[in-house]
Amino acid sequence: VSTKASLLLLFAVAVVLGLLRSDLLSRMTSGRPKVQISFWNGFTGPDGRTMLEMIRKFNEANPDVEVSMQRMAWATYYNKLMVACTDNRGPEVFVIHASTLPRMQRAGFIAPATDLLEGPNAIPKDDFEPYVLAQTRFGNDYIGVPLDIHPQGMYCNTDMLKKAGLVDAAGNPKPPADKEEFLHAANAMREDPGHTGHPDVWGFALSMWQNNYQSLLPQFDGRYLDEHGNADLANPHNIEAMKFIASLKPLVPPPENGLGWLGFRTQKVAMVWDGVYMLGDLKRLADMPYIGAPIPVIGRHPGTMADSHVLCMRRDLNPAERNAAERFIRFVSANSIEWAGAGQVPARRPVRASPEFRKMQVQYAFSQQIPWMMYPPRTPVLFEVSLEIQLAVEKVVRGRASPEEALRVANENAQRFIDTDRRENVRKGGNP
């Protein structure tokens, strides 16, 4: 075969491949181009693979639409999304955390999604917790459809529970449910045979310190902001929750040794509080004996911190794109049981009531906290306020400030950020 013939063959193959990739072929065969939907999110873990599978199924069921997914780390995701969308180059559909909506909504690129939740063919609003749905409401509009709820909960090592005799009447491991049981379990599962003060196994470790503290706030009736949107981080309820965190010092590994989630997954820690999304990490460990449970009632009643992934659409979509985007959101929402398998709690009640979901031990256990969960502060300056909370928790855990002092400073700083934001930014009717 001559070089010329080889080159021609190569060219022909390239043309065919190009046709297959482009919508030209589908236009030639069906007469209509596919509507291209770009879907951005931060699902870079195993959850991303589950979402890809859901997209594959959607594309198969909807030959006139092609959804392509782009995932990036959450740390840089919002920067890219913000810049792309404010320049009208953003994706048609994207995920935003419910807690991040106030800031993103203000940028003006998120389209109202009220018609997805009200009117003909709507996803029934009653399927969602009113508290969760309210996170997506700005003025008279809903600006997205909650896909899931990801509460914090408790992971326990079942072998260690059994070894410490923490079992029910049937001999099954029994995670602690209240403060007394929790403190007893943390002590009972601690293994320090030589009484060295450096146990081989710790009963409990603070994992994400800030989230651990924030998970206790609803239990103590705490809050972040008052009814006028001013910082209220140093109220007596929050201080009470922080005092409990401080009181754990003799019971948990010293902050400098970094044993948290890593300690749990290497079986050096018996219990941790962390998000349901960490389940994907545990599933990768073949011999890890674990069970999920609600965070014990340390305060006056159950409660935990949570957030949601919300499916949103870009504002300037043409009718065909809008239609395709809505169909995609409906599909993902309706099939969120599959998403639950990736380590999430579906936002829709009927999906949570399904037998398949009840079989998902960790997700189901964590979902029991939904009636008492609390989302991060609903403010456009969430990043700044969260950083202040984080600093306060760090100081308390390291014993560098009392709970009162740490929260007082955090409150002062947070209010400064809120004031600056109010001074600088034009409020639209829908802002919280």
Place this chain on the structure above:
Amino acid sequence: VSGFRQARRRGLLFVVPYGASFTAFIVLPIVVALVLAFMQFDLTSRESIKFIGWRNFQEALADKYFWMAMKATVSYVVLMVPSLIVSSLAVALGMNAMSHGRSSVRALLFLPGMLNVAVSAILWRWFYEGEFGLLNYYLKHLGFQPLPWLSDVHYAMPSIVLMSLWWVMGGTSVILLTALQQIPKQIVEAAVLDGAVNGRLFFRVLLPQLRPVLLFVVITNTIAGFQVFGQPLLLTNGGPELATRGVVQYIYEQAFSTYRLGYGAAMSWLLFAVIAVLAIGQYQLFRRAVS
């Protein structure tokens, strides 16, 4: 004359590609940043964008987090630059004295510098890990208490400096080695004949000869030190308790996490002013010493 003009035109043509990219990616962003610094520019609130004069600069100078970040940056520079110069010089002197295997040692030393900052930082995060890290493993093995490399306010910055030293020392040592090899042998031999050995040879003969190169190394590393970003971001994310959050990270957070681009730009110009003053000061100081 026409031939000269033609050659000049051809020369200019060669410059055009670089000139265009320099204008697009360096000059233009500098001009934009200058304009932004005088604006209230929140990407999430475009209705409120307006010129506000010097207010961003005033706010930065009154911002305690800006000063905390500046303190962290200065402590990095103060720890990093002298230790880099001393260790690189020591390594360069060692390599200069080697009769065999110098190229291999030089290549090995240079190797870490070839790695991306993310790779280096992830590697070192595992070295520094509290319970399972390599360094604490050896410390425990030798009967010492493990150290809170990245989780203690007092240890975190020196740990970042140690990682940075490992990362950049090879390049600096090679520059200094080249400078050492440029010193005329006659000068060294004459000094030795005159009885200058060891310390005297180094301080009276070699060091003065190295001053121009040291000037370059000190200034470039001071500038790089003030711009430190990747190492603290990836090793500690600015923690614990913001002890390692440098100015560049704070600028990044203001511009891309809180979307206050105007405020971020103003702080960038303040950082530029600090670097410029220091670099000019160092230059004057060394020039006087050299002359």
